[in-house]
């Protein structure tokens with residue numbers, strides 16, 4: 161068989177002021193298959209598919225792999241150029257039996273609310289009706305009719321934190337190769353759960369729901385089940401949770417399976433969502449925690465959801481309350497990083513920290529700091545690959561430690577502190593900018609984990625998000641969006 165692969169991935173927070181342009185994709189690394197895709201780089205899944213194909217004696221053509229950190233709408237010309245390169249590759253190098261794509265599923269560009277649907281439609285046009293098109297998506301995606309019409313099989317991550325990209329990638333490869341060999345005929349059914357929220361799968365009800373989906377797979381003709389959680393801060397007509405079933409041959413059964421699991425998820429809505437704390441409540445809880453390191457997740461400023469990563473609301477309260485033994489990471493502030501690197505290790509200087517990207521970042525905090533350590537490239541390990549934060553500086557002001565970084569990346573690992581030379585034993589409280597992905601790295605070293613809802617960019621009042629395109633018929637904006645349906 162001949163197999164085509166490509167990656168185009170960014171999560172768009174349509175409320176973010178940060179434009180997603182070429183520099184954002186270049187920072188994360190654009191790879192081109194002709195020159196090789198790397199195991200831990202943007203083309204990681206393509207690398208995996210290439211290895212699986214080779215092991216089975218198939219030939220592979222790797223097209224582009226492009227990824228940008230979550231931020232605002234992608235600049236139109238940038239999206240169109242990357243899309244057109246992938247489509248042109250498929251046209252020039254075809255025919256293909258299988259096309260495997262890793263897309264985010266919540267990418268919005270100027271003029272395109274559904275980038276993935278647009279790309280898939282154009283790929284289908286050049287690949288023809290017989291190529292099996294398989295797509296892996298982040299579960300924070302907006303599943304649309306255009307995606308379903310133009311793909312044969314879609315699989316989303318099941319886990320949040322996203323620890324299962326590789327597992328889902330292997331499943332997609334097998335599913336699509338089987339279909340191309342004529343052993344199965346995948347058809348898809350979708351159910352709109354009409355819910356907008358976030359659902360970490362580390363809590364018991366969600367973990368059980370993931371297990372239920374996996375139990376059903378491989379039985380009764382079900383090839384795959386995916387719950388797309390939706391991405392609350394992406395304003396499109398299709399935003400919200402949707403249940404997807406991929407079934408062998410039977411369209412009615414696919415629709416029924418999607419409905420059955422979707423209704424089951426709807427019934428769990430109160431159990432799978434947990435309220436967060438105000439900043440002061442979170443600090444109080446951390447101070448009252450058992451001995452060891454208390455971790456506070458500042459989810460409103462999670463760059464992984466498109467927030468800037470430079471908000472100062474927690475830092476300001478820590479300073480105002482005179483708390484010590486507090487570490488905050490990562491704080492995105494390339495200007496402050498530059499000042500610290502110029503001043504040098506050990507320097508004492510008046511530093512204006514954070515609060516630069518917009519009103520949701522709060523006001524900058526002015527502190528007289530000591531530059532405790534510098535790094536030319538701070539790297540943390542997260543979700544199975546290294547994540548590079550660029551140049552970094554550890555500054556301290558009266559027992560308050562801030563790790564300043566050049567690149568907008570969320571917290572994955574305590575390496576943010578330890579690699580800068582700041583021992584976790586020196587900290588009572590670690591404040592990390594992340595919603596859920598930090599848990600894999602921080603849970604083993606934390607005596608307590610709490611989350612604060614901000615203020616910040618990613619506000620948690622899901623019923624009050626100022627949507628213009630997403631209709632208002634969703635929970636929790638209305639108690640029962642199915643009433644009268």
Ligand SMILES: [Zn+2]
Nearest residue numbers: 298299300322
């Ligand atoms: Zn995600």
